[in-house]
Amino acid sequence: MSLLQAGKIITDTIQELCLIRNLSSRGVMADIFAPIKEGTSLQIEFKAGVRVNGIVRWIEDGRAGIEFEDDIDIHALLAPNTARMTPRAPRLSIDGTAKIMLGDEHVHVQVADISQGGMKVAEHPELEVGEDIVVEIEGLPVRASVVRWIRDGQAGISFNRVMPLEQVAFWAARQGEEDGDEAGG
Numbered sequence: 188m189s190l191l192q193a194g195k196i197i198t199d200t201i202q203e204l205c206l207i208r209n210l211s212s213r214g215v216m217a218d219i220f221a222p223i224k225e226g227t228s229l230q231i232e233f234k235a236g237v238r239v240n241g242i243v244r245w246i247e248d249g250r251a252g253i254e255f256e257d258d259i260d261i262h263a264l265l266a267p268n269t270a271r272m273t274p275r276a277p278r279l280s281i282d283g284t285a286k287i288m289l290g291d292e293h294v295h296v297q298v299a300d301i302s303q304g305g306m307k308v309a310e311h312p313e314l315e316v317g318e319d320i321v322v323e324i325e326g327l328p329v330r331a332s333v334v335r336w337i338r339d340g341q342a343g344i345s346f347n348r349v350m351p352l353e354q355v356a357f358w359a360a361r362q363g364e365e366d367g368d369e370a371g372g
């Protein structure tokens with residue numbers, strides 16, 4: 188089945204966004220944005236939040252063929268689940284900072300995760316639900332945004348315009364390479 192859907196690949200060492208192009212009961216073909224080797228065991232997370240175990244069988248021209256450990260029911264995987272909230276874009280856990288413009292003031296916040304549509308940050312005393320802000324993250328375009336929720340010491344920020352998957356994926360892959368450079372050197 189042809190499909191264009193954001194997903195997340197999770198291995199023992201990385202997590203990255205991918206673009207799922209083809210899906211069958213036995214596996215997927217996906218665009219990948221960070222280096223992964225043939226034979227790598229991983230989990231692939233779909234937009235519905237479901238994770239499936241698999242192994243990378245081939246890589247060519249930025250695409251990977253991933254075979255599932257067990258056959259899946261693709262119709263059940265893709266069917267809307269009315270008991271849950273609307274499927275959301277996959278999130279990548281990160282340990283980074285962002286600069287938020289609140290009126291004329293700039294504040295720095297700790298970022299916990301990011302997706303194409305927003306991010307979760309450590310709560311800041313000046314953030315208020317419903318507040319319009321501007322988010323700056325080094326390496327990504329500046330985004331007009333709004334604070335959607337604040338609870339348990341964290342705040343959810345929604346970008347007014349969704350970022351292209353490739354942009355977030357390449358940015359995240361570069362962050363992983365920089366983290367690897369720091370750990371190795």
